[in-house]
Every structure is written in structure tokens, then in C-alpha cells.
Amino acid sequence: DTAVSQTPKYLVTQMGNDKSIKCEQNLGHDTMYWYKQDSKKFLKIMFSYNNKELIINETVPNRFSPKSPDKAHLNLHINSLELGDSAVYFCASSLTRVEYTDTQYFGPGTRLTVL
Amino acid sequence: QKEVEQNSGPLSVPEGAIASLNCTYSDRGSQSFFWYRQYSGKSPELIMSIYSNGDKEDGRFTAQLNKASQYVSLLIRDSQPSDSATYLCAVMRTNAGKSTFGDGTTLTVKP
Numbered sequence: 001d002t003a004v005s006q007t008p009k010y011l012v013t014q015m016g017n018d019k020s021i022k023c024e025q026n027l028g029h030d031t032m033y034w035y036k037q038d039s040k041k042f043l044k045i046m047f048s049y050n051n052k053e054l055i056i057n058e059t060v061p062n063r064f065s066p067k068s069p070d071k072a073h074l075n076l077h078i079n080s081l082e083l084g085d086s087a088v089y090f091c092a093s094s095l096t097r098v099e100y101t102d103t104q105y106f107g108p109g110t111r112l113t114v115l
Numbered sequence: 116q117k118e119v120e121q122n123s124g125p126l127s128v129p130e131g132a133i134a135s136l137n138c139t140y141s142d143r144g145s146q147s148f149f150w151y152r153q154y155s156g157k158s159p160e161l162i163m164s165i166y167s168n169g170d171k172e173d174g175r176f177t178a179q180l181n182k183a184s185q186y187v188s189l190l191i192r193d194s195q196p197s198d199s200a201t202y203l204c205a206v207m208r209t210n211a212g213k214s215t216f217g218d219g220t221t222l223t224v225k226p
Contacts, residue, residue, distance in 0.1 A: 041201055043159065043216040055212050090158055103149070104214065106158035
């Protein structure tokens with residue numbers, strides 16, 4: 001069984017479009033994250049949710065809006081896509097956000113290409 | 116200064132050698148330290164976590180932590196071509212709710 005799954009795996013779209021990426025975890029974890037990994041492989045956190053509550057928002061443009069309908073799901077909606085949004089987006093989850101249990105389990109990633 | 120810095124790569128070692136990966140961090144309040152491995156085109160996966168000063172061994176992997184020097188390292192003994200990947204150091208401050216990642220070091224193990 002897949003622990004953290006994301007859809008779609010690849011997303012190619014035009015500038016200005018709106019798109020969504022979905023994430024689901026079946027690990028029973030309380031905390032979920034969205035990361036962006038650019039072409040230089042730098043992995044940067046965007047958002048973190050704990051039990052459906054937003055706890056981390058790392059100065060991401062407000063074109064990016066996460067939504068957590070329940071603690072097993074964290075979706076990412078992106079409005080007015082720009083060229084610079086092209087990257088791989090990883091969803092991750094951890095048991096809690098407290099130290100000693102912050103091992104994160106990553107989804108397979110969504111490669112977003114904005115043309 | 117970056118919050119988490121890793122030794123610049125790429126790092127290349129022959130098969131069977133010891134690969135040494137280094138990471139320094141700036142936040143003295145950091146309490147949890149992680150090494151993730153990421154194969155090309157794949158997602159990061161945890162290989163080691165360490166919370167106390169000293170060494171922690173798991174098979175061919177040894178993590179070393181020195182909080183006074185704000186330094187954490189990963190040693191891979193008897194390196195195998197399958198160890199070729201990018202290794203990401205991640206650091207978490209107590210109750211911060213997030214880990215901060217370094218830029219990664221790409222390791223190539225040559226047969």
C-alpha cells in the first residue's frame with residue numbers, strides 16, 4: 001500500500017492557468033507538508049498542517065492555497081501559474097510536529113511544468 | 116548565511132571506500148537531525164536520525180553529531196554503487212513544526 005500518494009505525477013500547463021495537486025496519506029499521521037524542489041534540488045517547505053490546521057506558511061505567494069479537508073488529505077491549488085512555479089512539488093507527512101517524531105515520509109512528487 | 120549548509124559536491128568515491136558527508140547548521144536551538152537519501156527522479160527517504168551528541172550506527176551508515184560545533188555528518192562504509200544519490204541534511208528546532216533542509220550533496224560511487 002502506498003503510504004503517501006500524490007496526483008498527478010506530471011502536470012504540464014500554460015502560464016496563467018489554475019491547477020491543483022492532491023495528496024493523501026494512509027499512515028494515520030497528524031501533520032502534512034508541501035515542499036517545492038527546484039532544478040537545483042533545493043527542498044524548501046511551503047506549508048505545514050497539523051490536524052487540518054495551518055501551522056507553517058513560509059512566505060509563499062498567495063496564489064498558492066493549501067486545503068486540508070481532513071488530516072489524511074492536503075491539497076495544493078495554484079492560481080495564475082507562472083514560469084517560476086515549474087518545479088517538483090512533494091507532499092510529506094509525519095506523526096506529529098514535535099521533535100523526536102518528525103521523521104517525514106514523502107510522496108512520489110508532482111513535476112509541474114509551466115509553459 | 117544559510118541555515119543548513121552541506122559540503123559542496125559532487126562527491127565521488129570508489130566502491131568499497133568510506134564516503135563522508137558533512138553538514139553544519141546555524142540555529143543552536145536545533146534538537147533533531149536527519150539524513151535523507153534522494154535518488155534521481157525519486158522522493159527523499161529517511162536513512163538516519165540523530166538527537167544526541169556522539170555517533171549512531173545503522174548497518175553501513177554512521178551519523179555523528181556535535182552540537183557544540185553545530186556539526187552533523189554521515190559516514191557510509193563500504194560504499195556501493197547503489198549508494199549513488201543526493202544526500203539531504205535536515206535540521207529541526209524544538210517545537211518549530213518544520214525541518215530545514217540543506218542543498219544536498221550528490222554522491223557517486225564508482226565500481
